[in-house]
Amino acid sequence: MSDAVEVVDLRAARTALREHAPLVHCLTNTVVQTLTANALLAVGAAPAMVDAPQEAGDFAAIASAVLVNVGTVNARTAEAMRLAARSAGAAGTPWVLDPVAVGGLAYRTALAGELVALAPAVVRGNPSEIMALTGAGSGGRGVDSTAGADDAASAAAGLAGRTGGVVAVSGEVDLITDGARTVRVGGGSPLLTRTTGAGCALGALVAAYVAATRDPLTGAVAAHAHVALAAERAAATAAGPGTFAAAWLDALDAVGPDDLAGADVRSA
Template structure:
C-alpha cells in the first residue's frame, strides 16, 4: 500500500507534468472553460466529447475520464453511461461528480446507476455524497447543506462499496479509500465563489489518478494542489473576479516542492 504524505505529493506533481494525461471530460456546460483551463494549467490535456456518437470511443483511448452531471440531459446521460463503461472495460480511471444529486429525480437515478459501474473516485460536497450513498436528500441546488465530517463514515462505506476513493469537499476536504482517511486543509473561501472551481477539481483528480496510478494519492494531490493554488491566488486577488485568473496562474506555477507545503492530516 502506497504512502500518502507530503513527500509523495512531490512525486505525484512530477508524474503529472511528465505524463500530461489526456482527460476526457463529460461535464456541465457552465464549467467547461475553467475545467479545460485548469487542466492545461497543471500540464494535462483536456478534451470535451459528450455525445453518445463519440463518448465511448473517446473514453477508450483517454488517460482518464470525468463524468459530471451538472447540466445533464437525456442525450449526455447516454454519453456518460457509454464513457463510464468504456473506461471500466479499458481499466481507465474515471471520476464521478454527482452535482446536485439528491435534489432532482432524474440525475439522482442516473448517479445511482453510474455508481454501480464503480467509479475510481467519487468527488462531491457532503450533501451530494450523502445523497449518492442513499443517506441524505441533497443540498440546496449545487450548495451543500451538510458538513464533510458528518459524511466521513458514509463516504468510507461508499468507498468500500465501489472499491475506489470518495472525496468530500468542504472547508477541510476528506478523502477516503474506506480504510485510510486523509484530510486536506487550506484553500480559500473564494473557491466557493468561483463557478466551476469544484468541478475543475474533479477533472484534476482524474488527471492526477491517471498520472500516479494511485487513486488515493492522486485524489489527495489534486485537492492539495487546488487548495495551495487558492491560497496564492487569494493573496493576489481583489475579489472573486480577479481570483479566477490568478488561481489558474498558481495552478501552473506550483511545482512538486510547493506541494510539500500542503496541509495533510492522516487519520
C-alpha cells in the same frame, strides 16, 4: 508540514503529472467546461470535451482518464456518460464521478446510482451529494451544501466500500477515503466557493492526477492539495472573485513539486 507522506507522495505526484501530461476526457456541465479545460492545461494535463453518444465510448477508451460530471445532464449526455463509463471500465481507464446536485433531483439521482454501480475510481462531491448517493441526508438545495465534510465521513466510507474506489468530500477541510485510510486536506480559500466551476475543475484534476499516479487515493489527495494551495496564493493577490479566477489558474500552473509537498495534508 505534511504527516501524510507515508500515505501519499505529493512531490512525486506533481512530477508525474507534468511528465505524463494525461489526456482527460471530460463529460461535464456546460457552465464549467472552460474553467475545467483551463485548469487542466494550467497543471500540465490535456483536456478534451467529447460528449456525443456517437463518440464518448471510443474516446474514453483512448483517454488517460475520464471525468463524468452530471451538472447539466440531459438525455443525450446521460447516454454519453453511460457509454464513456462502461468503455473506461472495459479499458481499465480510471474515471471520476462528480454527482452535482444529486439528491434534490430524481432524474440525475437515478443516473448517478447507475454510474456508481459502474465503479468509478473516485467519487468527488460535497457532503450533501455524497450522503445522497448512499441514501443518507435529504440532499442540498441544489449545488451548495451546508454540511461539513466530516458529516459525510461514514457515508463516504460506505460508498468507497461499494465502489471499491476512493471517495472525496469537499469542505473547509476536505475528507478523502478509500474506506480503510482517510486523509484530510486543509487550506484553500472561501473565494473558491464564489468561483463557479472550481469544484468541478477539481474533479477533472483528480482524474488527471489519478491517471498520472496510477493510484486513486494519491491522485485524489494531490488534486485537492494542489487546488487548495493555488487558491491560497490566488487569494493573496486577488481584488475579488473575478480576478481570483485568473489568479487561481496562474497559481495552478506555478505550484511545483516542492510546493505541493508542503501542502496541509494530514492522514488520520
